[in-house]
Amino acid sequence: MIEISAPLYVGDVVEMRKVHPCGGKTWEVVRVGADIGITCRTCGRRVLLPRRDFARGVKRFLARGPGAPGEGAAGPAPA
Numbered sequence: 001m002i003e004i005s006a007p008l009y010v011g012d013v014v015e016m017r018k019v020h021p022c023g024g025k026t027w028e029v030v031r032v033g034a035d036i037g038i039t040c041r042t043c044g045r046r047v048l049l050p051r052r053d054f055a056r057g058v059k060r061f062l063a064r065g066p067g068a069p070g071e072g073a074a075g076p077a078p079a
């Protein structure tokens with residue numbers, strides 16, 4: 001689980017706790033807003049999750065998107 005307020009960026013790649021029915025567990029963030037849009041990297045399915053549910057479901061970040069600040073940098077919170 002991550003902080004609900006943890007910065008998220010389009011292009012981030014995350015591993016979710018729950019394995020998708022297709023067998024995939026890595027997802028790419030494609031939309032950041034009140035809801036978080038993620039696409040399954042295995043089957044390409046896109047889903048929208050409320051930020052709270054997303055934060056609960058994330059196991060870890062595998063990669064950060066191009067908009068992410070460097071490690072340890074305190075960048076502004078995304079929209």
Ligand SMILES: [Zn+2]
Nearest residue numbers: 020022040043
């Ligand atoms: Zn899938």
